[in-house]
Amino acid sequence: MTGARGVQWLLLLPSLLLLALLLGLPLAAMLANSLQPNVLLSFTGPALDNYGYLLSRSYYLQVILRTLRMAAVTTLVTIPLGYIAAMLLRRLSGRAGNLAIMGLTFPILAGPLTVVLGWMALLANGGPFLGPLVAAGLIGPPNLLGSETGVVISLVQFVLPFAVLTLYTGLRQIQPQLHEAARSLGAGSLSGFLHVTLPLSLPSALSASIIVFSLAASSFISPHYLGGAGQLTLTTLVTQFIMATFNAELAAAAAGLLLLLMLAAVIGITAAIGRFIRP
Amino acid sequence: MPELILSHVTRRFSGHTAVDDFSLTVRDGEFVCLLGPSGCGKTTTLRIIAGFERADAGRLTLDGADITHAPPQQRDIGLVFQSYALFPHKTVAENIGFGLKMRGRPRAAIAAAVEEALALVRLEGLGGRYPRALSGGQQQRVALARALAIRPRLLLMDEPLSNLDAQLREEMRNEIRRIQKSLGITAVLVTHDQAEALAMADRIAVMAKGRLQQMADPATIYEAPATAFVSGFIGQANVLEGRVESTGAEAVLALPGGVTLAGRGDGLAAGAATRAMVKHERMALCRAEPAQLANRFPCQVAERTYLGGSIAYRCEAAGMTLTALLPNHPLFESFAPGDTAWIGWAATDCAFFPC
Ligand SMILES: Nc1ncnc2c1ncn2[C@@H]1O[C@H](COP(=O)(O)OP(=O)(O)OP(=O)(O)O)[C@@H](O)[C@H]1O
Ligand SMILES: [Mg+2]
Numbered sequence: 001m002t003g004a005r006g007v008q009w010l011l012l013l014p015s016l017l018l019l020a021l022l023l024g025l026p027l028a029a030m031l032a033n034s035l036q037p038n039v040l041l042s043f044t045g046p047a048l049d050n051y052g053y054l055l056s057r058s059y060y061l062q063v064i065l066r067t068l069r070m071a072a073v074t075t076l077v078t079i080p081l082g083y084i085a086a087m088l089l090r091r092l093s094g095r096a097g098n099l100a101i102m103g104l105t106f107p108i109l110a111g112p113l114t115v116v117l118g119w120m121a122l123l124a125n126g127g128p129f130l131g132p133l134v135a136a137g138l139i140g141p142p143n144l145l146g147s148e149t150g151v152v153i154s155l156v157q158f159v160l161p162f163a164v165l166t167l168y169t170g171l172r173q174i175q176p177q178l179h180e181a182a183r184s185l186g187a188g189s190l191s192g193f194l195h196v197t198l199p200l201s202l203p204s205a206l207s208a209s210i211i212v213f214s215l216a217a218s219s220f221i222s223p224h225y226l227g228g229a230g231q232l233t234l235t236t237l238v239t240q241f242i243m244a245t246f247n248a249e250l251a252a253a254a255a256g257l258l259l260l261l262m263l264a265a266v267i268g269i270t271a272a273i274g275r276f277i278r279p
Numbered sequence: 280m281p282e283l284i285l286s287h288v289t290r291r292f293s294g295h296t297a298v299d300d301f302s303l304t305v306r307d308g309e310f311v312c313l314l315g316p317s318g319c320g321k322t323t324t325l326r327i328i329a330g331f332e333r334a335d336a337g338r339l340t341l342d343g344a345d346i347t348h349a350p351p352q353q354r355d356i357g358l359v360f361q362s363y364a365l366f367p368h369k370t371v372a373e374n375i376g377f378g379l380k381m382r383g384r385p386r387a388a389i390a391a392a393v394e395e396a397l398a399l400v401r402l403e404g405l406g407g408r409y410p411r412a413l414s415g416g417q418q419q420r421v422a423l424a425r426a427l428a429i430r431p432r433l434l435l436m437d438e439p440l441s442n443l444d445a446q447l448r449e450e451m452r453n454e455i456r457r458i459q460k461s462l463g464i465t466a467v468l469v470t471h472d473q474a475e476a477l478a479m480a481d482r483i484a485v486m487a488k489g490r491l492q493q494m495a496d497p498a499t500i501y502e503a504p505a506t507a508f509v510s511g512f513i514g515q516a517n518v519l520e521g522r523v524e525s526t527g528a529e530a531v532l533a534l535p536g537g538v539t540l541a542g543r544g545d546g547l548a549a550g551a552a553t554r555a556m557v558k559h560e561r562m563a564l565c566r567a568e569p570a571q572l573a574n575r576f577p578c579q580v581a582e583r584t585y586l587g588g589s590i591a592y593r594c595e596a597a598g599m600t601l602t603a604l605l606p607n608h609p610l611f612e613s614f615a616p617g618d619t620a621w622i623g624w625a626a627t628d629c630a631f632f633p634c
Contacts, residue, residue: 177364180331183351184358185378185429195377199368278368279409 027259034252050253060237060254067233068261070148071217074155075269078212079205081156082163089164090171101168104161112158112221119154120145120225151227158222159215163208170204171197199276206273213265218258234258281342281432281465282307283328288337290323290489297323299489301337305433305467310459312476313469315486316512321469324486325435328467329358341432352381357426359436363418365410371397371421372406378429396424399458416447423455427462434459434466440475452479473513477501485509507554507632516556517601520634523547529573529626536598541573544631554634561628562603564592565612568621575623580614594622 035046043049054060089100107115122129123144133139144150174197182192220235227233232240234254241251283305290298297320305311313321326332328339330351339347346354366374375396376389384392397403400420410418419439426434439455440448456479459466470476476483477497485492485500485508493505504510511518521534526547532540532555540555547553563569564578578596585607592603592614601622605611614620 175362175364177360177362178366180329180351181358181360181364181366181425182377182381183331184329184354184356185425186352186355186381187377188350188352191381196366279411 030252031256033249034256036249036252038247038249040247040250050249051257054250054253054257063232063234063237064257064261066148066231067217067235067258068265070152070155070223070233071213071265073152074159074216075209075213077152078156078159078163079167079209082160082167082208082212083201083205085160085164086167086171089168101165104164107157108161112219115158116154116221116225119150119157119222123150123153123226145226146228146230148227148231151223151231154222154226155216155219158219159212162215163212166208166211167201167204170201170207174200199278202273202277206270206277209269209273210266213269214262217262217265234261282340283433283465283467284338284340285324285328286338286340288324288327288334288339290320290327290332291335296489298327298334301486301489301491303484303491303494305465308463308465310456310466310468310479310481312480312483313467313486314473314476314483314512315471315492317471319486320489321471321486322437323489325358325437325467325469328433329356329435330354355429355432357429357431357434359422359426359434359439361438361441363410363422363442365418365421365425367410369409370406371402371408371410371413374410374421375406375425375428377425382429392428396428399427399461400424400454415442416451419443419451420454423458427458427464432465434464436466436468438469438471440470441472448475455479477513485512487512504556504630507556507634510556510630510632515559515602515604517559517562517599519555519557519599521553521555523549523551523553523631525549530631532631534599538576538597538599540629541626542629542631543626544633546633547631548633552634554632556630556632557601557624557628559591559602559604560589561624562601563621563623564594564603564605564614565621565623569623571625572623573626574629575621578620578622580616580618580620583614583616594620596622 032046034050035048037043038050041049041053089097092100121127125131125134125141125143125145130139130142130144134141144153178196178200179192182196183189187195218235220239223231223233223236224239227236234257238251238254238258241247241254283303285301285303288298288301289296299320301320301324303311313324315321323332327334330346330349334347337347338345341354341356366377369377372393376393379389379392393406397406400423402417402420402424405413405417410421413421419442423439436455440451443451452475455468468479477500480497482494482496483500484494487508493500493509495503495505500509501513504513510516519532519534519540521532521540524531524533524539526549528543529541530544530547532542532553534540542555544553563572569575576596576599578594578601580592581595581600582593584591584593588607589604590607590613592605594601594603603622
């Protein structure tokens with residue numbers, strides 16, 4: 001047994017090394033850089049001053065909060081929408097289901113930049129959808145471009161396929177007979193769902209939430225094109241530090257904060273959903 | 280009076296008729312086995328009764344009330360799935376108590392009912408376990424206890440024993456019958472295992488290609504099969520084909536080789552192609568001529584198969600290949616391949632079916 005284990009680890013070793021090399025090294029270099037002195041500050045050795053600098057200015061705190069808020073709202077909107085879509089998908093038969101999944105993954109194939117450019121046209125006050133409504137006086141100018149709402153709308157669209165696929169895979173693994181068993185024992189359709197399907201789908205809801213939050217918090221294209229300089233998030237802030245102020249050390253610290261934020265979110269989400277998962 | 284009546288129930292799936300004009304009455308307190316080969320529509324019938332499949336035509340009544348269109352949760356029918364379908368995220372006690380919880384019973388009443396159900400299936404003390412920590416046989420008992428805890432008007436079981444090993448299966452057969460009798464509950468059990476059906480049922484409904492072939496007590500099904508299908512499906516039979524020579528209380532069948540057989544059958548017409556069927560164990564094989572048997576032929580033993588409790592002999596007689604099954608007992612003669620002997624059977628054991 002232990003021998004077989006050993007061989008397994010040995011076989012895993014090349015990929016582990018590659019992973020450490022490709023992922024670990026840049027990460028370590030980035031974190032090391034975030035501890036270095038930068039032009040704005042006058043400390044000498046490696047220290048947490050860069051982090052202190054960012055965390056002590058309300059402007060940057062607002063950026064951190066905005067990143068957290070956008071990712072959280074995106075997650076809270078996406079998971080229920082994705083859940084409903086996955087439930088509907090589960091009911092479709094083989095061919096219709098495959099077509100639906102292909103349609104769903106199309107935005108992923110098209111690439112986020114293409115889709116975000118579409119959103120820029122669509123969300124503009126004079127856009128093809130909102131323009132006529134504004135012109136007819138039905139709504140005031142919504143000013144979605146450059147707003148947090150606009151970014152969240154496009155983020156939801158971007159992460160939704162990932163959520164649906166994760167939830168769908170999880171729901172597929174729940175035996176349909178379990179719901180029928182609940183019905184035969186006197187549970188209505190809804191109560192069977194609440195007592196059986198929903199609790200059994202929580203592990204996949206947990207995975208989907210983590211994926212969605214991480215994708216939303218680390219996304220760059222949506223906040224960059226739809227939010228702009230008025231709605232900086234940690235990712236766009238990093239770009240600003242690099243491209244506009246040439247401050248690589250603060251950029252590294254901002255990226256380090258994003259990493260911490262996501263780690264905390266993963267722990268938070270796992271604790272929040274995980275305590276309902278039995279046994 | 281929990282009596283279940285299916286009248287002319289039909290269910291079609293995209294052109295294919297899974298249940299075809301099926302009528303069945305299960306009496307109060309009766310244990311009925313639905314027996315048939317794989318794919319004959321047993322599960323579909325059970326799902327129609329439970330309310331998970333709609334009937335395209337026909338009517339169902341339970342206790343005299345029409346339940347054809349009632350949703351499953353309002354039927355008060357306990358269902359044991361082949362896969363057990365225990366809730367993996369609930370303990371044994373929560374599984375068993377689920378039906379009562381859905382009925383809004385107070386907590387204490389549920390706890391008492393769960394204890395009672397656990398005792399009924401002899402699983403005292405396992406209420407706190409999760410299903411995955413139980414053996415197959417224990418899971419089976421929990422599934423049964425869960426279905427019974429709601430005190431259903433009718434208990435349905437879909438091949439409940441097919442996932443158990445042979446010894447446990449026999450034990451559970453007796454166990455299920457004991458529980459069913461002690462509660463006096465009306466029950467329908469689906470199986471494709473004829474031994475199970477013969478051993479357990481008050482009455483057996485034999486089904487083929489979505490149609491009811493025969494509904495009768497086990498002995499009648501076995502000894503007086505109504506159709507060639509039932510005769511061939513239950514037990515093992517020698518099958519001989521020929522044409523009817525004369526009809527009447529004792530009919531005569533002429534085989535292609537010129538041999539004639541005496542037997543009995545309904546709906547025979549002189550000259551019609553007809554099939555004779557004789558169960559293997561109703562064949563006599565002996566050295567002296569069995570003068571009292573209407574059908575008897577000198578034969579040669581071609582093959583001997585030792586089966587433990589019995590011995591099967593394949594014999595050649597007047598152009599027919601016949602199998603006789605003799606008890607492995609000193610009172611019965613023993614033969615070796617190549618031996619000559621007499622093979623015979625009574626006219627009453629020889630059933631003719633038009634084909
Ligand atoms: N949902 C469905 N859609 C299409 N055809 C179906 C469906 N359910 C069952 N059938 C068909 O109906 C027929 C009867 O199926 P059913 O499951 O009732 O058989 P069964 O007697 O229970 O067989 P088994 O002993 O193998 O369980 C089969 O030919 C099956 O392919
Ligand atoms: Mg079946």
